[in-house]
Amino acid sequence: MKAILKIFGLIILLIAIYAGIAMLAYGKEYHYEKSVVVNAPREKVWQNVHSMAAFNRWNPWMKLDRTMKITYTGKSGQVGDRYCWDSKNDEAGKGCQEIKELVLNEKQKTEMTFLKPFEGEATSEIILSSEGNSTKVTWTMDTEQDAMMKVMRPMMDYQMGKSYKEGLHNLKVLVENR
Numbered sequence: 001m002k003a004i005l006k007i008f009g010l011i012i013l014l015i016a017i018y019a020g021i022a023m024l025a026y027g028k029e030y031h032y033e034k035s036v037v038v039n040a041p042r043e044k045v046w047q048n049v050h051s052m053a054a055f056n057r058w059n060p061w062m063k064l065d066r067t068m069k070i071t072y073t074g075k076s077g078q079v080g081d082r083y084c085w086d087s088k089n090d091e092a093g094k095g096c097q098e099i100k101e102l103v104l105n106e107k108q109k110t111e112m113t114f115l116k117p118f119e120g121e122a123t124s125e126i127i128l129s130s131e132g133n134s135t136k137v138t139w140t141m142d143t144e145q146d147a148m149m150k151v152m153r154p155m156m157d158y159q160m161g162k163s164y165k166e167g168l169h170n171l172k173v174l175v176e177n178r
Contacts, residue, residue, distance in 0.1 A: 058170035
């Protein structure tokens with residue numbers, strides 16, 4: 001019994017040490033990005049990123065709840081184009097994403113507001129750059145993290161990597177097979 005208590009105490013101590021190191025080591029700013037090369041010109045890729053409806057055709061989070069309520073407002077493909085989602089599934093949650101900047105065939109910048117399961121804000125960019133006859137698509141996200149999110153950063157990096165990889169794969173397949 002003493003050995004189990006010692007092991008349990010050691011585990012708690014290690015978790016506390018990791019949490020302290022994570023809070024000190026990780027800055028408040030969080031940046032994540034992932035890229036893929038799509039075998040198509042920028043103009044063709046742009047047709048799949050220029051509006052919120054187009055984005056949602058390959059958005060990996062849309063599959064988390066096929067019954068989530070989606071509401072679009074604003075003019076499609078223009079600054080102010082916005083969609084809000086509301087899901088009973090905590091994995092999908094509730095929030096809104098709005099286009100804040102568009103540079104034709106080059107960049108789409110959005111602002112996201114998360115309401116459930118956690119409140120937060122983030123910005124995201126989809127940047128297109130030519131690579132010969134292909135297009136490099138770079139998808140980014142920037143946000144500020146509180147202390148608890150810093151502790152969870154390795155898990156967040158893993159989840160973001162998985163989701164961004166899936167989304168960029170969806171985009172690549174969508175564009176290349178049209």
